Amino acid sequence: MKRMSFNDSWECRPKVNLFAEVSGTTPYRPVSLPHDAMLGRQRTPDGESAGAYFPGGAYEYRKTFQVAAEDEGKRILLEFEGVYRDAMVYVNDAYVTQRPYGYSQFRADIGPHLRYGESNQIRVEARTHQDSRWYTGAGIYRDTWLLVGGPVRIAPEGVRVTTLEYDEERAVVEVAVRVENDEPVLRTVRLGVEIAGADGSVEATGSAPVTVEPGSHAITRQRLYVRAPNLWSPARPALYTATVTVDDDDRDTEHTTFGIRVLNLDPTNGLRLNGNPVKLRGACVHHDNGPLGTATYARAEERRVELLKDAGFNAVRMSHHPMSKAMLRACDRLGMFVVDETFDMWTSGKTSFDYSLHFAEWWERDLEAMVAKDYNHPSVIMYSIGNEIPEIATPSGAVWGRRLAEKIRALDPTRYVTNGINTLLAVMADLAAMEQNQDVQQVGEDSTGINTFMADPAAGVDAINTSELVTRKTEESFALLDVAGMNYAEARYDFDRKLFPDRVILGTETLPSHIHRIWSLVKEHGHVIGDFTWTGWDYLGEAGIGRPQYRAGDESQESFMAAYPHLTADCGDIDIIGLRRPASYYREIVFGLRTHPYVAVRRPQHHGKTYTGTPWAWSDAISSWTWPGFEDAPVTVEVYGAGDEAELFVNGRSQGRRRLESFRTEFEVLYSAGELLAVTYRGDVESGRHTVRTAGAPDRLRAESDRAVIAATSGDLAFVSLTLTDANGICHPGADRPVHLDVTGDGVLAGFGSARPSTDERFDTPDHQTYEGRALAILRPTGPGEICLQASAPNCTTAVVKVVVKEGL
Known part of the structure; x- marks a missing residue:
């Protein structure tokens, strides 16, 4: 079927009761899909911590569109890749379909309800309220497509490619195709298949007739042979394209990308891909x-x-x-x-x-x-x-x-x-019953009971699990x-x-x-x-489950989730704007993928307090040696490394060596601006080093786009990193300030924010505070040309970045 983007020219508003509109109409506002209707709502303390304190609600979208008169009699579908949630679809005020689950792709057969050669209106309703344990967003948040096909056609997602066998000489690939026939008569058509490599070279072809009964479908299967196949793997993700064509008046064509790879699984060798563990x-x-x-x-x-x-x-x-x-x-x-x-x-x-x-x-x-x-x-x-x-x-x-x-x-x-x-x-229900029954002190046949679990949760969890x-x-x-x-x-x-x-x-x-x-x-x-x-x-919602928590003296530990205005789970190797956190570098070392150490410093304002974070939390350490106001104050330095020992230097003076246990160790030192250096050793041989330096005055705002050229399509974006730095380009994490953006040219601001886990700021405005010296602006193209972003912050140089938008990329 012919596939066309249906993302443009939509309007959205909060859904209103029909009777309420008697006293005044709630206006729609124009939006482009994909669109999160919830993100623009005002968060409140009355909201749910699981949903990042965003309110639930119901929303409706509408779009006016034309359908050519010559398309009458064809099969016309509207495909939604995802609508959150309880989607209801209407065309020209007629109910067409619905989908309760917010993450499933579904299609609406809108042909019977269209006015061909005239204007048509589609309306989509979505609603969300206390229905998830995380931030779900709302509305038509994934792509939409208009599909138009003739009476005899390949069904949507009707091509399935399977690797049956492979060796170094050839791969046996089965291409199964579902062909549909809406006509009232038996139809025989020829179905051709072509497999091409990544460079466009044709690797295999096939052709066969297929007869389809009226108002029914048929599955045709062709075995094709790809010589000297390039196998898909994470190291070499080789892809092929299967082009399937129905040789008919409408000549329906589908293109499907696939990879040739074989999986094996057993308890001795574990998982194998193409024979490799x-x-x-x-x-x-x-x-x-x-x-x-x-x-x-x-x-x-x-x-x-x-x-x-x-x-x-x-x-x-x-x-x-x-x-x-x-x-x-x-x-x-x-x-x-x-x-x-x-x-x-x-x-x-x-x-x-x-x-x-x-x-x-x-x-x-x-x-x-x-x-x-x-x-x-x-x-x-x-x-x-x-x-x-x-x-x-x-x-x-x-x-x-x-x-x-x-x-x-x-x-x-x-x-x-x-x-x-x-x-x-x-x-859990059994454990609760045991806890209520004071005579029951054991879990199954184990000697570790509920009381032990409460006294030592880690040991208790292991005992219950086994x-x-x-x-x-x-x-x-x-x-x-x-x-x-x-x-x-x-x-x-x-x-x-x-x-x-x-x-x-x-x-x-x-x-x-x-x-x-x-x-x-x-x-x-x-x-x-x-x-x-x-x-x-890191993600929105489940507010604060991974936040570092400390208490001094007899202060009680906070609740599992954090109070408003906490926004993110504050849990993840990478934060919500795409920056790696210390836990990520530690994990990379544990995986054996990083030879050099990594050094991070816990925030000195919490020194001496008792850490009380949840098991999902990391410490509040960051890789910085810039702590204004804490000169000569004690700080804890964490060093991650794969060697036997780590040595720490503050401004060239050794703070001694410590053995690395479980790929990490800690040093207690006094903060002194300058340079912090960690060196790891295997035996007496240096295995790596990591240096962080103190930033000077943060008088510069740096803007860098992830790509200089992007495509003029609705799915492409430019991610612009904004960083407060000194004259040497060192990020200053301790002098955050508001940043204002001006976006001109052939694009708009799609989102602007930081990784700050607790804030009442919004992502849909041109103003946002940096967090630890950083923020992220996201630009969406509106057509070919150029997008210009200008960023300004108090007492900083203005930053300008330009992104070229091209068609045909």
């Missing part, structure tokens, strides 16, 4: 893009994958819903494994109005939508059927798990099935999977090697501070195929 260095990520909210621009998704890969990750788990098409394409091109996930809940809800209210009716259609979207993407290696499902340890939960797993296997037998099971959550209770109640739910996904249950890794010798395990969600211990287990055990940290990229 692979360990997954994984990042869990949510779907928001920081200052853009949940608006899913292709370039923003690509940039996230680029930065995650640069930080040492080779796999992404989309948490906890299906991944966007744009991110899948980026993972294919850049070489990133994907674990795509279905749902955060099944029949047992986690929030008052979540998807559990619709699950029983819609789960099958939503699974089908995810697999159809993912099938041709070589980056996708595994499907997850859920995350921390409360009912997973019950017979009913096992029945549902088997139902979902078998449905996925029927749709796609080429990938593996997992489930992010939180074993502690699975037996208890007979957990083993017995989760056995069936793990057994129905190809890969046992475990959230925060690394204590079972070695335990299950003996108890369940055929069980393959994946750490689907783990604590960032445990990576040194977890990664040693991953490397040691063949049946443990990788680890996914919570989380790879």
